[in-house]
Structures are given as structure tokens and as C-alpha cells.
Amino acid sequence: MFPTPIEKTSRSWQISYQIILPIVLIIWLLPLIAVAMFSIKPDSDFANGNYWGLPSSFEFFSNYGKVFFESNMPRYLLNSVFITIPTVIGAVALSAMAGFALGVYKFKGNLLIFFMFIAGNFVPFQILMVPVRDLTISMGLYDTVQGLVLFHIAFQTGFCTLFMRNFIKALPFPLIEAARVEGVAEWRIFLYVVLPLMKPALAALAVLIFTFIWNDYFWAVVLTQGPNAQPVTAGITEFNSQYRAAYHLMSAGSIVAALPPVAMFFLMQKHFIAGLTLGAVK
Amino acid sequence: MAFATTPTASTNRGWYKRNEIAITPWLFLILPILFFAVYVIIPIGQSFWISFHEWDGLGEKTYVGLANYERLLTDDRKFGISFWNNLKWLVLYLLAIPMGLFISLFLNQTVAGIRLYKSLFFFPFVISQVVVGLVFSWFYFPNFGLFTVILDLFGLEIKGGVLGNPNTATYGIIAAGLWPQTAYCMILYLTGLNSVDPEQVEAARLDGAKGYKMLWYVILPQLKPATFIAFVVTIIGALRSFDLISVMTNGGPFGSTRVLSFYMFEESLSEFGFRMGYGAAIAVVLFFLMLFFIVYFLWSMYQDEKGGH
């Protein structure tokens, strides 16, 4: 193990490590601690210049109450859910199919198609922006949740296919051979042999895509407008356009917006990290 | 061919059965490819096409040949600034890799509660860039921003605040971007460190290697796959920088924080932007910049594939 395990070092270093650890963490998370603090401060603290001190009163309920009952926030949150969940399902389903086709079968153009998915995944968004926007408008899906979902599914399929294909490639091929010998139809092999083995990959991708899509801002701005269809990332800035910058409400809104992916991360940590670090280990 | 003229269920199944292995992959691929083609591949072509036109996005397109590129590459200062800023992003964003490595080495221990520490350190990556941008811009605010207050303690002052000063604004945004990106690289290295071969480490230790030497000659070579992924995701992240700029400075002050992706958006879809053709030309340039790295990535994947079979 590297660096040298802490148990094997001097007593004094062991103690200092235990002390340094929380301090470094607090510094690292200072921005988040600040938002959390902002979100429970009364408005008057900002007017009086008490930005970074302790809150002069505890306004958790009134601030978060305003976010939930006096703004469009619940609507935006709901939109985010309606955008994110179908995208996760769609992208995972499509890429499982593509990954299966590319990982199990040998045919001409296999690698070419695979590389197309990978390359497309790295393309800058801006080169897609105008045509995708026009396409969405011409389909009558501009400013709808569906318009965003369709695009997200298509784009995320690239990344997910890379993941799925490599995962399937690593599965024991004899299993599939054996099923074939028994005369099982190919689509049944996919459903009953491969898919059950892919559970970890499906879970990992689902949490990853959930986070990516939940946090998307660019496409939300390009393909939607207003509370009808806009997700929460675009909605937060609404607090900004009121007369005075409402830092406390914006902070509370930010925290509410950040909670779902954070919860997802802590609940599914193992899968999340497995997804992110795909390829980081050989 | 009998089965073609009498399409009964049984003959169909027979034909399908015989060619099942050849047909199945295409059946599985048809939907993903269709989606991907419609939303990704074809739009790339369309953007190339638009870039040869003058178009306000509302009326008719006028073909202008390479005029957009000519203006872009010869006398557009905004483009120059954006391109230069893109380079700054590319170079400085890579700092996330050594920083991530450093933190992962710091955290790669087995003390009580370390798992919670690791996930809390990773936290920033899970949060939307919009939130990160908002928080950092409050930090940087002139007069009352925490960063400004701290600089004050050391007797330093940045005129106009970090984001209001054209000399510091871009660096301020990059620093905000490094926060989640470092967390990402950290998690990559933590996973990589997990699978470092303990025997090699012990062997090297017996040979008297330790500290930097050990890191450089024994550990880092084993972390190569992690470094590779970290490099790729960081480069992509750097070239995609849009959210932070849009939230923190909106390209200002006086356009000093523009990058190509933001400039493109501004020209085509912003309040005063009605130049879709020109915007498309910027996007094409950005695409070629990215293509350089895409090809590198595909090439190394191709080497892997060849080695794997």
C-alpha cells in the first residue's frame, strides 16, 4: 500500500493526521458550508454586511418555506425529475442493446460504429446546438420536457455504449456459447443471460446519467424556456432576476437543487464510483 | 426463392433462424444508431453547412462561402481572446490531475471514518456547476467577498474584484472549475491506488525506495490508466467550459472571459446574437480543436483493442 499505512508510522504523525484530516476537509468544503450558512440567514444579514459571520437568527423554515411555497422551485424540481428519469431509462436501455450488439457479435463495421459512439460523445455541444434546436422546434417539442429527453437519450447513448460494450466484452463468452448450443434465441440470450449479468453496469450507469442530466444547464437553456419545462439548474437563476439579489433564497434553492444527486451519490456510492472510474484500472 | 414469395410465418422464421447471428446485432443497433445519427452525427454536418452561410436564424440563409472563417481567423479580436482563454483553460485545468493525485495520496489510509471522508471530498463533483459558479462568485465579490476579505488581511487588493478585473477574471473562473474537477481526478486515483500491486511496493521498499522515488518509479507507472482517463475527462471539461462562465461573468468584464464555446453561444442565441452562420463557424473551429484529442483517445483505444485480441 502506498503511501505508507498510517498504522506503521510514528505515533505523533498518526495523531497529527487525525487532526489534519477534518481541518483539510472543512477548508475543502468551505464553499458548501458557506451556502448552507447563507441558506439559513435572514435577509437583513446581507443588508447589514454580515455575509460570512454566523446567522443573526435561524431562518431555516422561513427561507426554505419561501423556496417551496412562494417560488416556481417545486415546478422546476418536478421538471428535473421528468427530464432525468426517462433519460436514464432510455439511455441505459438503448446503450445496453448497442453494447450487446457491439460486444458479443463480430461483424464488419463493428469497431467503426463503436468508435462513432465514442467520438460523438466527446464532441463540443456547441456544434450541435443550432441544428438540434431547429430540429426540436420543427418537431414541435421546443420548450417541452420530451424535447430535452429525446436529445439527452441520444447524446448519452454514446457514453453509455462505451461503458456497456466494454463491460459485456469482459463477461465470460462461453456462457453465451452454451446458450446458443441449446438453441436459445439471440434476443432471449440478451434478456435472460446477459442482462442479469449486467446489473452492476446498469446500476452504475443509471446513477451517473442521473447526475449528469440533473446538473445539465446548457441544453436546458438552449431547448427550454420558463417554468413549463425548465429544470432546476436553469430555474435557480430566477431568484437572481428579482429586484435585489436574494442570496439567502438562492442558497436555499441551490441546496434543494443539489440534494437529489447528492442523495443518489451517497445511496449508490459504490456503483457511482465504479461507473466514474471505468477504465481507471486495468 | 420460395420463402420470399410465400411469406408465411414458418418460412420467415426459418430464414431468420439461419441468419440470426448476422442480423441480430443490427436489430439491436438500429434504434441507438438512429437516435445518435439524428441528434449527433447529422447535426455536426448541418453545422458545417450553416457555417458557410450568413443566417439570422429567422429568415433565409445566404451562401457566403468561406467568408465567416476568413473574418474569424484574420480580424476578429473576440475570437483571438476566446481562443487564448481556451488555451489557458486547457493548461490550467490540467492542474486538477496533480491536485487530485495529491489528495488521493493523502486520503489513501485506513483510519476510522475514512470512507466518509473520501465521499465528502468527492462531494463537489456531484453538485451542478451553476451552484458552484454562484458560490464562487460570492466568494470573489469585491468589498465583502470572503476571498477579498482574506486578501485584505494580507494587504492585497485586486482592483474590481477577482471577476471584475480583466486580468484575473478567467483565472478566478478556472479556479472554481478546478474544485469539482480535482474531486473527479481524486476519485480516479483512489480507485487506481486500490489496485496497485502490494508485492511490487513491498519489493521496492526492500530495495530502499521511498517517498518521491517510490511514487515516481513504482506507483505512477501503475496508475497510468487512471492518469489517462483523468487527462481525457479534464481536457473535455476544459473545452466544454460554458456553465461557469455564463453564471459567473457572462463573458465579461468587457469580454475578457469569453471562450470559444461561450462566444459561439453569444453570437448565435444570446440577446443580440443573430449570426448563426458565424456562430457555426466558431463551433467548427472548436470541433477541430476537440477532434485532435478525440483522435488521440480513439487511437489509444484502438491500440488496446488490437492488443486485446
Add this chain to the structure above:
Amino acid sequence: MRSIMKTSFAALAAASIVATAAFAEGDALTGDLNITADMSNPAPRAVIEGLVADFGALHPDLNIELTVVDRDAWKTQIRNALTANAPDVVNWYAANRMGPYVEAGLFEDVSDMYEDGSLEGLDAVKSALTIDGKQWGVPYTYYQWGVYYREDIYKELGITEPTTWEEELANCEKIVASGRVCYTIGTKFLWTAGGWFDYMNMRTNGFDFHMQLARGEVAWTDDRVRQTFANWRQLIDMGGFVEDHQSYSWQEALNFMVDGDAAAYLMGNFAVAPLREAGLTDDQIDFYQFPTIGDFPQGEDAPTDTFHIPSQATNKDNARAFLAYVTSTDVQTAINAGDALGQLPVNANASVDADEFLEQGFEMLSTNAPGGVAQFFDRDFPAEMASVGMEGLQEFMVFPDNLDDILARLEDAAERVYDK
């Protein structure tokens, strides 16, 4: 020329047509009416919601759908809204700002409404909605620009409302000497600097010159333009403006005036509401017309906000009825009152609310704006020129020494924009 707005507001005041509410004549409407409004700030939001409720009460069988979108976001979103599933009524701005949509055929020609008498009392403001001899929408409100100042601070320093540039500079010196700045401003979103340029240029070179510049008939590198910047620089160099203004939005910049660190704000009348909300009383705020510099008849900025019917709308008859309703006398009086929008009515027969700022603004525009009425920098200049221009103006306010470079850049952009 479409961007010239020599609307005589004197005519507005003098006109005396008997008010007949056009909407009342029509039968009750049926079907749908989809309105997309950009009136997202609290007071305007209440106004549009009230309008919809009242119009709905007049036409109980009409199904009205109101969407309020963020005012700043709408500036970029309108083009999508006009091309896809267009609503029946939308908000926008007068003058050159309509240009791209009129040229692309996305706004409905409503000249007929002006001709057949369903829009009485709008003759004076008609020209702001005119492009190529046709009218493309109706105005619903306008407001004056000018200097809003802290009356109490001026009293404390023993200074009065300036009418000439010399007085202005003398005032400012006293204010700076007292440890304050003369003007607050937040240029993060650029347009506030456009307001300053409008006034500096209109006062230094006259309204007509300003409009020539907007039409691209004068070069940015012209000596007269340089003179404008030289005058402006006097205020900058004496520390007349709040520092770090490039980091603030106009709302954030209000705080300097509320806290008494800045003595005045060159702004539109919409600044009054948040100033009052922040606790300033009417004894503490007052208004004066921007002082004169050269010997020119004063021109003023008075931006007009508008309603339009997208040409792809599906319920155009209902939309026309709504437009007539919004501009009718009583409605105009009501929605522009101090407790509503707090701005000026566009209908000549409507009455201006008894609010000290509205009365002063109305008085100024009716009797003391002989030069002409401009819409605003970003509405009078073509889109690309406006965006490049405002960025340059912001840079000038922070680094006045860069002026040569800035002007060269603006002229470069102008050559392209106006196809010189």
C-alpha cells in the same frame, strides 16, 4: 427612418379625444387566447395577472392562458417562441429592437387597428411601432430616464439640482469631497453604461447627431464622439462613479444609493419602486432632468414597452381585442398608476397618476424634450452594434485610457454592421 422617434409628447398631452373603450363594443369573445408576457418582476407580474383576470371577466367564455417568463431570459427566447407554437400575444420593445422580427415576417401587421379607429389616443406614440410605413404592435407603457438622487444628501451638502454641466461638476466635487460618490451604477449586464452614453452624447452633440450615429452615418472615431467621451471622463476621473461597477447588476448597485454611499443614479423610472421598497421615503428621493452640456435642444430616453401578435398566432382576433383592451383609456390609467407599473400611459386620454416621479417625468417629456425622444441605446442601435458598443462603453468606464482602442474597435464593427 424607422429609428427616429421624434414623437411629440406635447401632442400626447394636448390631444383630447373622447374615450371610448374599444373592447366594450365587441361581443363576448370565445375560444382561446395564449399570452406570453415578460413582466416577471413583482409589480409588472401583478399587472399582467390583473389584466388577464379583468379581460377574462369581460369575456367569460374566453379561455386565457398566461405564461410569464423571466424578463431577461425572454430577450433570447422570443425568437423560438415566435417560430414554434407561437402564442397569440407577446411582449417586446419598440423601434429597432423589433427590426429582426419584422423583417423575418414574424410579427403581425396591425396597421388596420390604427386605421379603423380601434386604437384611439395612440397617434402620438404610433411612430415607435412603425417600420416600413406599417405598425407592428401596440405600446402599453413608457417611462422616463433621468437622474434619481438622494434629496437629503443634496440638502446636507447644500447643493441643488444642476441644470448645466458646470453645476453638475461643481456638485459632484462637493459630493466626492464628502466621501461619497456622485453616481452609483452596475454595469455587469452592460446596458446601464448605454444609458450614460445616450445622455452624454445627446447633450454634447444633440439628439440628431446621436441618431445619426445610431444609423451609422457618423463614424465612432469622429471628433465629436471623442468630445462626448472627454466630457464623460471628467466625471470618471474625479471619482464620480462607484468603484467596481463591472461586478454589479443594476439591482445590486441600488444598495449604494440606499446606504447613502452614492448620491444619485441615472436610471429609468422603474428604479423608484425598489428604492422605496428598500426603505427610502419620498423625502429622500427626487428626480431631475439630465443637465445640458452643449447648446442643443434636449433629447430624452423614454423606452416604450410593447405587445405584439406573432404572425403565426392562431387566435389573432382575440389577440387584437386584447391589444385594444390594453391600450384603452381606463386600462392605461390603471396599469400605469403608481401602485401598478408606476410608469407613463401611452394613451393620450389616460391620466398620469399623482406620483411625484411620474408627474415630473411626464412634464419633462411633454414640455422639455424638444430635441426628440430616443428609445434607448440597445433599442436604437442595431443588435450587433449595440452589443459590441455596450461592451466598449463598459470598458471605457473602467479603463478610460483605452478609448482610442475602443473607438477603433467600435468603428470596425460599425463598418460591418452598416455595410459601409
